[in-house]
Amino acid sequence: MAFEQINPKVVSSAVAPGREVLSRRGSMLAYTGDVGFSPVHTGPGGIGGLAGRAVAGEHVSMMVAQGSGTVYYGFAGLYVTIIELDGTAALSVEADRLVAHDAALQSTVVFLGEGGGLRGMVRGAVSGQGLFTTQLHGVGSVAVMSHGGTIAVPVRSGEPTTVDPQAYVGHVGSVEAKVSLNASWRDAVGRGSGEAVQLKMSGSGTVYVQASEQKIR
Amino acid sequence: MQSFRLNGSRVLEVELRGDAVRAAAGAMIAYTGDVAFKNAGMGGGDGLRAAIKRRATGESVSLMRCSGKGTVWFAKDAMEIVVIEMAGDTLKVESEQLLVVSDNLRTDVAFAGLRGASSGQGLFTTTVTGNGPLALLSAGGPPIALEVSPQYPLVVDPQAFVASRGQLNQTFVTDVSWRNLVGESSGEAFSLRFDGTGVVYIQPEER
Numbered sequence: 001m002a003f004e005q006i007n008p009k010v011v012s013s014a015v016a017p018g019r020e021v022l023s024r025r026g027s028m029l030a031y032t033g034d035v036g037f038s039p040v041h042t043g044p045g046g047i048g049g050l051a052g053r054a055v056a057g058e059h060v061s062m063m064v065a066q067g068s069g070t071v072y073y074g075f076a077g078l079y080v081t082i083i084e085l086d087g088t089a090a091l092s093v094e095a096d097r098l099v100a101h102d103a104a105l106q107s108t109v110v111f112l113g114e115g116g117g118l119r120g121m122v123r124g125a126v127s128g129q130g131l132f133t134t135q136l137h138g139v140g141s142v143a144v145m146s147h148g149g150t151i152a153v154p155v156r157s158g159e160p161t162t163v164d165p166q167a168y169v170g171h172v173g174s175v176e177a178k179v180s181l182n183a184s185w186r187d188a189v190g191r192g193s194g195e196a197v198q199l200k201m202s203g204s205g206t207v208y209v210q211a212s213e214q215k216i217r
Numbered sequence: 218m219q220s221f222r223l224n225g226s227r228v229l230e231v232e233l234r235g236d237a238v239r240a241a242a243g244a245m246i247a248y249t250g251d252v253a254f255k256n257a258g259m260g261g262g263d264g265l266r267a268a269i270k271r272r273a274t275g276e277s278v279s280l281m282r283c284s285g286k287g288t289v290w291f292a293k294d295a296m297e298i299v300v301i302e303m304a305g306d307t308l309k310v311e312s313e314q315l316l317v318v319s320d321n322l323r324t325d326v327a328f329a330g331l332r333g334a335s336s337g338q339g340l341f342t343t344t345v346t347g348n349g350p351l352a353l354l355s356a357g358g359p360p361i362a363l364e365v366s367p368q369y370p371l372v373v374d375p376q377a378f379v380a381s382r383g384q385l386n387q388t389f390v391t392d393v394s395w396r397n398l399v400g401e402s403s404g405e406a407f408s409l410r411f412d413g414t415g416v417v418y419i420q421p422e423e424r
C-alpha cells in the first residue's frame with residue numbers, strides 16, 4: 001500500500017506526481033529520488049480553516065512532499081502505526097499525533113462541543129486533548145504516532161468499550177465518546193483505583209489505544 | 218484458569234469471567250463489558266498483616282482489584298511485558314515491576330537483605346506465591362531470563378533486577394576495585410549474586 005512499516009518507529013511512503021504526502025514538519029528522516037518539501041500554510045478549508053485551527057489550538061505545522069521517490073518518516077523515537085482508511089469511515093485523531101498521511105485525504109477540524117454539547121467539551125478538557133480534534137476522510141493511509149505502539153480495540157453497538165483518556169489515540173467509525181466519571185469517596189481520600197475518569201466509546205468502529213498513559217509533547 | 222494474553226509485547230489482555238485480578242493502580246488502558254475497579258487497599262488485598270508489614274517496611278504496592286465480566290487491556294509506560302505462570306512456588310519481585318497478578322496468588326513482603334538499600338527499593342521485596350499467572354514489566358526492552366545453576370552463580374546489577382524465582386540464595390557483592398575505578402561520584406559499586414537453582418529476570422534498563 002501507500003505506507004510501508006520499516007520498523008516499529010519508521011514508515012516509508014512512495015511519492016509520485018499526483019500522489020503527494022502531507023506530513024508533520026520535521027518528520028522526514030531520509031528520502032531517495034527527486035523529492036521536494038514545501039510548507040503547507042493553509043490547511044484544508046482555506047483561510048477560514050487555518051484561522052479555525054489557530055483558534056482551536058489544533059494546529060501542527062505540516063509540509064507536503066512532491067516529486068517522485070520514497071520518503072522515510074519518523075518522529076522523536078515514538079512508535080508509528082499505519083491506519084488504512086477505505087473511505088467508509090473517518091478517522092478522528094489529535095493533530096499532534098499525525099506523522100504523515102496521503103494528501104488525497106480530506107482533513108477537517110471538528111469542535112467536540114458540537115453534538116456532544118457540554119459533555120463533549122468536558123471530554124476534551126478532561127482528556128487534555130482540547131476541545132477540537134482532527135478528522136480525516138477518504139481513501140488512503142495515515143501514520144499515527146503513539147507512546148509504546150497502539151492496539152486496535154473493536155467497538156460494537158450495544159457493547160461499549162471504555163478507555164483511559166490518557167491512553168486514547170484515536171478512533172475510526174461512527175463512535176461516540178463520552179466521559180464517564182467513576183469516582184468514589186475512595187478517590188477523594190487518595191485511595192482510588194487510579195481509573196476515576198474514563199472515556200466510554202459507543203457505536204460501531206475501532207478505537208486505537210496506546211500502551212502507555214503518557215501524552216505526546 | 219485465567220487467560221493472560223499479550224497483544225503485541227507491551228499490552229496485556231485479560232479475560233474476566235466473573236473472577237478478579239489485581240493490577241498496578243492506573244494501568245488499565247481499555248476495557249469492554251462490565252468491570253469494576255477498586256483500590257485493593259493498603260496490603261494490596263492480602264489482609265491486615267500484609268498491610269501492617271507494608272506500612273512498616275515502606276515496600277508499598279498500589280494495586281487495584283478488577284472484577285466482573287469482560288476483557289481488560291493493561292499497559293504501563295510502554296514497558297515490555299512478560300507473563301509468568303506460577304505453580305505453587307515463590308517469586309520475588311520489585312513491587313514497581315508488577316503489572317497484574319491473578320487473584321489466586323498471594324502477595325507478601327519479605328526481607329531482601331542489603332540489596333534493597335542499594336537499589337533504592339527499600340530493604341524489603343514483594344513475594345508472590347500460589348498457582349496462577351502474573352505479568353511483570355520490563356523497562357527499556359524485553360526482559361531477559363537468566364538461569365542460575367549450582368555450578369554457575371549469577372551476578373546482576375541491582376538496578377536491572379526485576380524478579381527471581383526458585384531456590385536461590387542472594388548475597389551482596391561490593392567490588393572495591395571497581396568502585397575505586399569509577400570514583401565515588403558515579404554511584405554504587407554494588408552487585409547482586411545469586412547461588413542455587415532458579416531463574417532471574419532482568420531488564421535492559423537501569424532504574
